[in-house]
Amino acid sequence: MNIPELILAEGFASSTGNGANPSVAAELPALNAAKGRGRRGGKAPTLQIEATSGDVDQDERPCDPDPLGSAKPKPPTSKTEMVLKKLRSAKGATLEALREATGWQAHSVRGFLSGTVRKKLGQTVASEVGKDGARRYRIETPHKAK
Incomplete structure (x- = not known):
């Protein structure tokens, strides 16, 4: 159940005109059907992420600001x-x-x-x-x- 359906089901608004937009309430089943869900919802769509080969260009690598290390003593850390x-x-x-x-x-x-x-x-x-x-x-x- 999506949020607009939940609002209607809990009685916070109604599709008859006391506070809710009746055109939106009438479109809810059509919106859910367009998303590939039935009246009861179904599984939410998942995000697909493509794996990369792991190769990183030399320009994209973070550079070390002081590759040789600093000779300065570190201040107390805690x-x-x-x-x-x-x-x-x-x-x-x-x-x-x-x-x-x-x-x-x-x-x-x-x-x-x-x-x-x-x-x-x-x-x-x-x-x-x-x-x-x-x-x-x-x-x-x-x-x-x-």
Whole structure:
């Protein structure tokens, strides 16, 4: 059943003139017959796609903008990598700096430090209040035994 027939069958419109176009309602059986369908519908037509030989012209191939590779180091790709890089610096990072870098809220940053960095990665997170009164977080590197 197609959409116009469904509309008529459900009583949303009628072929008698209260809202529906009677000429369209009268043409529905003829339209379905022209499409090769009976009154009950039948299978919908399928799309036929031809297979190609797989040959692609040289002009159609996408070109590599930098075939030799670039010598530039890649920037950190994830927020986790960005946070860890900031935490490994000698000064560490403030909560506000980590918020700006990630776009997270303060409780999310603290949860990341506790749950991911400390528990999952097994790193020791040091928290110190500097002379400016701002708390800084950093990852402590293990000291080598002498």
